[in-house]
Amino acid sequence: MIRIGIMGYGNLGRGIECAVKQNPDMELKAVFTRRAPESVQILTPGVPVYSAQEAIKRKDEIDVLILCGGSATDLPEQTKEYAKYFTVVDSFDTHARIPEHFAKVDKAAAEGGNIAVISVGWDPGMFSLNRLYANAILPNGNDYTFWGKGVSQGHSDAIRRVAGVVDGKQYTIPVEKALEAVRNGENPQLSVRDKHTRECFVVPEEGADLAKIEEEIKTMPNYFSDYDTTVNFITQEELDRNHSGIPHGGFVIRSGKTGWNEENSHVIEYSLKLDSNPEFTAAVIVAYARAAYRMKAEGMTGCKTVFDIAPAYLSALSGEELRAKML
Amino acid sequence: MIRIGIMGYGNLGRGIECAVKQNPDMELKAVFTRRAPESVQILTPGVPVYSAQEAIKRKDEIDVLILCGGSATDLPEQTKEYAKYFTVVDSFDTHARIPEHFAKVDKAAAEGGNIAVISVGWDPGMFSLNRLYANAILPNGNDYTFWGKGVSQGHSDAIRRVAGVVDGKQYTIPVEKALEAVRNGENPQLSVRDKHTRECFVVPEEGADLAKIEEEIKTMPNYFSDYDTTVNFITQEELDRNHSGIPHGGFVIRSGKTGWNEENSHVIEYSLKLDSNPEFTAAVIVAYARAAYRMKAEGMTGCKTVFDIAPAYLSALSGEELRAKML
Numbered sequence: 001m002i003r004i005g006i007m008g009y010g011n012l013g014r015g016i017e018c019a020v021k022q023n024p025d026m027e028l029k030a031v032f033t034r035r036a037p038e039s040v041q042i043l044t045p046g047v048p049v050y051s052a053q054e055a056i057k058r059k060d061e062i063d064v065l066i067l068c069g070g071s072a073t074d075l076p077e078q079t080k081e082y083a084k085y086f087t088v089v090d091s092f093d094t095h096a097r098i099p100e101h102f103a104k105v106d107k108a109a110a111e112g113g114n115i116a117v118i119s120v121g122w123d124p125g126m127f128s129l130n131r132l133y134a135n136a137i138l139p140n141g142n143d144y145t146f147w148g149k150g151v152s153q154g155h156s157d158a159i160r161r162v163a164g165v166v167d168g169k170q171y172t173i174p175v176e177k178a179l180e181a182v183r184n185g186e187n188p189q190l191s192v193r194d195k196h197t198r199e200c201f202v203v204p205e206e207g208a209d210l211a212k213i214e215e216e217i218k219t220m221p222n223y224f225s226d227y228d229t230t231v232n233f234i235t236q237e238e239l240d241r242n243h244s245g246i247p248h249g250g251f252v253i254r255s256g257k258t259g260w261n262e263e264n265s266h267v268i269e270y271s272l273k274l275d276s277n278p279e280f281t282a283a284v285i286v287a288y289a290r291a292a293y294r295m296k297a298e299g300m301t302g303c304k305t306v307f308d309i310a311p312a313y314l315s316a317l318s319g320e321e322l323r324a325k326m327l
Numbered sequence: 328m329i330r331i332g333i334m335g336y337g338n339l340g341r342g343i344e345c346a347v348k349q350n351p352d353m354e355l356k357a358v359f360t361r362r363a364p365e366s367v368q369i370l371t372p373g374v375p376v377y378s379a380q381e382a383i384k385r386k387d388e389i390d391v392l393i394l395c396g397g398s399a400t401d402l403p404e405q406t407k408e409y410a411k412y413f414t415v416v417d418s419f420d421t422h423a424r425i426p427e428h429f430a431k432v433d434k435a436a437a438e439g440g441n442i443a444v445i446s447v448g449w450d451p452g453m454f455s456l457n458r459l460y461a462n463a464i465l466p467n468g469n470d471y472t473f474w475g476k477g478v479s480q481g482h483s484d485a486i487r488r489v490a491g492v493v494d495g496k497q498y499t500i501p502v503e504k505a506l507e508a509v510r511n512g513e514n515p516q517l518s519v520r521d522k523h524t525r526e527c528f529v530v531p532e533e534g535a536d537l538a539k540i541e542e543e544i545k546t547m548p549n550y551f552s553d554y555d556t557t558v559n560f561i562t563q564e565e566l567d568r569n570h571s572g573i574p575h576g577g578f579v580i581r582s583g584k585t586g587w588n589e590e591n592s593h594v595i596e597y598s599l600k601l602d603s604n605p606e607f608t609a610a611v612i613v614a615y616a617r618a619a620y621r622m623k624a625e626g627m628t629g630c631k632t633v634f635d636i637a638p639a640y641l642s643a644l645s646g647e648e649l650r651a652k653m654l
Contacts, residue, residue, distance in 0.1 A: 015585070017587075018585055018586055018587050019585065021587070022466050022467050022585070023466055043587050095654065098650050098651070098654050099647065099650055099651050102650055119654055124654045126460070126464075126595075128653055128654045129460070129638055130597075131653045132638050132639070132641070132642055132649060132653050133453070133456070133638060133641065135642065135653065136614040136617075136638075136641035136642045136643075137453075137607075137610045137611050137614050137641075138610060139349050139350055139643075140349050183600070185600075258342070258345055258346065258349070258602075258603060258606040258607065258609075258610055259345050259603065259606055260344075260345050260348070260370050264601075264602035264603040264606050265602050266599070266600065266601045266602060266603075266606075266607050266610075267598075267599070267600040268453075268597075268598075268599055269596075269597070269598045269599075269600075270457075270596070270597050271594075271595075271596045271598075272593070272594070272595055272596075273510070273512075273593065273594040273596075274591075274593045275585075275591035275592050275593060276585060276586065276591040276593075279585040279586055279591055279593075280464075280585065280593050282585075283464045283465060283585055283593075284464050287463040287464050290463075305650060305654055306638070306654075307637065307638050307639040307646070307649050307650070307653075307654070308637050308638075308639055308646070309637055309638075310634065310635050310636055310637045311456055311459050311460060311463075311633070311634050311635075311636075311638075312459070312634040312635055314459070314460065314463035314464075315459055315462065315463045316463075316466075319634070319635070320426065322459060322634050323425055323426055323429055323632060323634070324425070324426050326455055326458045326459050326462065326634075327422065327425050327446055327451045327455045327632055327633075327634070
């Protein structure tokens with residue numbers, strides 16, 4: 001049994017707990033939290049919740065510690081710290097800062113004699129893998145990534161900061177016409193506006209100036225001004241009833257040419273349609289926790305990404321079973 | 328430069344030649360053929376064509392020998408023989424015989440101190456990879472593979488063996504309704520007939536009994552009797568004009584559940600739309616030739632499949648570049 005520890009019990013931590021339950025070669029050993037441990041109710045009977053400060057002294061009880069903090073402030077500190085003591089997996093998703101994060105974590109994991117897998121999930125993660133495979137196969141081609149339909153936490157937060165707004169949720173939606181052009185191998189040049197639209201569901205304060213709220217959202221730089229944005233005003237009850245989920249997904253498409261005169265076109269498409277963004281991210285992380293456990297058992301150390309890990313490490317099946325059933 | 332040799336110059340061999348041209352870190356060093364070498368015209372200026380018998384004595388000129396023979400009789404003999412002398416890649420695609428092929432090739436490659444990558448292409452190959460990744464992520468789910476729209480060589484050959492048929496081509500077509508049900512996460516139980524239809528374009532002999540030909544095709548066991556099959560009679564000229572390509576493709580879809588009570592559904596889909604089946608297969612093989620070359624350079628030996636090879640080995644980019652650009 002692979003003994004899993006969870007550091008941080010929010011949506012992602014709870015997703016990890018659910019994913020561990022589905023994998024018979026794993027058991028949840030402990031949850032660590034920065035909140036008061038007695039205030040945290042988890043789902044798995046009999047599993048202890050400890051203060052985050054206790055983690056390091058319990059390191060021999062845990063095979064893989066899964067770091068479920070945020071990328072802005074938690075993971076840049078946590079991953080490089082815990083990689084000294086544990087085999088760890090994180091979902092660090094600030095694409096631009098991955099090289100820097102990798103370097104620090106690699107040093108810590110090498111010193112600790114551990115494996116640290118960073119930036120696991122679906123983007124970065126499965127989408128990255130599909131970009132790599134498709135680029136290696138079709139060196140002459142174009143990449144397209146579309147996100148959605150799904151909830152963007154950052155954009156929903158931005159809506160809620162607007163004066164007169166009580167609550168709100170934002171969906172990122174890929175533009176069907178752009179998707180079709182890409183799938184047809186037309187290699188379109190697409191602006192930010194061409195690729196995605198943004199749909200907002202907003203609960204206003206009583207008596208708020210709706211036109212002003214709509215204007216402020218639609219013209220917000222970085223978040224909305226470069227997109228075709230729709231603003232729908234609804235009641236809190238409607239928001240809670242119809243928009244409480246955290247769906248997401250998207251498409252990674254590469255079209256490219258082969259042939260002596262590049263006369264043949266090919267389209268490679270990978271897509272995800274997810275009811276729960278954090279639970280799917282957690283499911284990917286748990287598969288990579290298995291890989292990390294095995295790689296460490298084989299004596300490997302250092303920081304790894306999804307690019308560095310042979311697919312067979314992810315599966316509970318043996319090499320023989322995989323070749324017989326899945327190849 | 329990775330020096331590539333091609334063993335066997337048919338559609339796949341020619342595809343390898345085209346793919347090597349697109350990869351600046353590779354050069355085509357030699358083509359080996361069982362035909363009279365002087366009768367084989369290749370596309371790349373200045374590259375020699377040798378008799379297959381000369382291959383072993385030229386082993387020091389070649390970094391990776393790509394075996395482009397058929398799975399029925401060529402590869403079961405060739406791969407295990409050449410793996411003693413060369414780093415090799417093959418596209419062995421008889422799924423049921425892969426374990427046996429693996430065992431023999433593994434022994435030969437280990438003895439020779441070489442890497443041998445078998446069963447590379449898109450199915451087996453990229454489709455297998457996507458089955459593995461999706462199964463590891465969603466242990467509770469269902470797999471679906473659809474093929475097409477594309478030309479099946481085996482079914483086209485079967486048509487041409489029918490009395491009164493001069494020429495013919497068969498397309499395998501996924502049933503859109505079944506695809507949609509799978510994409511919607513309905514987890515349908517699908518029979519052979521539910522998943523694919525077969526469309527035949529047949530050139531009859533002059534004065535042939537068309538009704539008899541149609542009946543014979545539609546009732547042919549294994550090939551057509553389990554499917555809804557359409558037979559279209561056309562002229563040789565029409566066949567040559569409209570059906571001379573070798574397109575193919577397909578879909579690998581896994582739908583699965585997550586959550587404490589499995590309350591959330593997810594759909595992972597990978598699809599290919601290929602103008603040229605052999606050229607795309609060749610493009611995948613050439614990326615794995617790069618991986619094989621690097622793994623051998625690192626001192627690894629033995630038989631590998633796509634499951635055993637970390638994705639980063641496929642790309643001409645360095646780890647730093649991959650993390651900065653594709654993660």
